[in-house]
């Protein structure tokens with residue numbers, strides 16, 4: 001033990017330093033909040049409760065039932081049931097998420113090519129029954145209306161990256177384009 005360490009020990013320097021820090025904080029404004037009375041709004045991009053994006057044109061889900069989100073989900077907690085529509089398009093009959101198994105990785109959001117699923121900033125959904133954590137398509141659409149709605153555009157325009165406009169095609173490469181544009 002060095003002389004310096006010896007004096008630090010016998011004069012309780014570390015304890016005095018700790019006490020002085022405590023005393024210096026006694027009269028400052030507390031940084032803790034009295035949750036749930038005081039709440040801090042979660043930032044856009046917070047990985048909270050899931051929602052399915054509502055297509056404003058149809059009022060139904062924007063999801064096309066491609067299944068990429070379910071395929072990438074490491075918890076295997078997304079279930080999608082589709083059927084064939086009159087024009088041979090896929091109809092999403094059921095879209096379900098077992099929220100209790102989710103690890104909030106947001107891979108589903110990243111994988112979705114249509115921006116059809118999001119994790120909302122809502123985090124206060126503690127409950128007593130397992131069934132309340134089983135999200136159906138209807139509940140997921142409700143979550144969009146309740147917790148994203150107008151904020152949803154900000155989520156995709158200002159927060160979410162990469163955007164489809166970020167992807168460019170190398171010159172000369174054949175690309176698929178819609179016949180109207």
Ligand code: SF4
Pocket residue numbers: 069072073074075076077078097101102103104105106107108109
């Ligand atoms: S956040 Fe991750 S674990 Fe949760 S549903 Fe999406 S992909 Fe699955």
Ligand code: SF4
Pocket residue numbers: 062063064065066067068069070080111112113114115116117
């Ligand atoms: S990846 Fe997107 S469009 Fe495809 S099934 Fe999932 S939510 Fe629907």
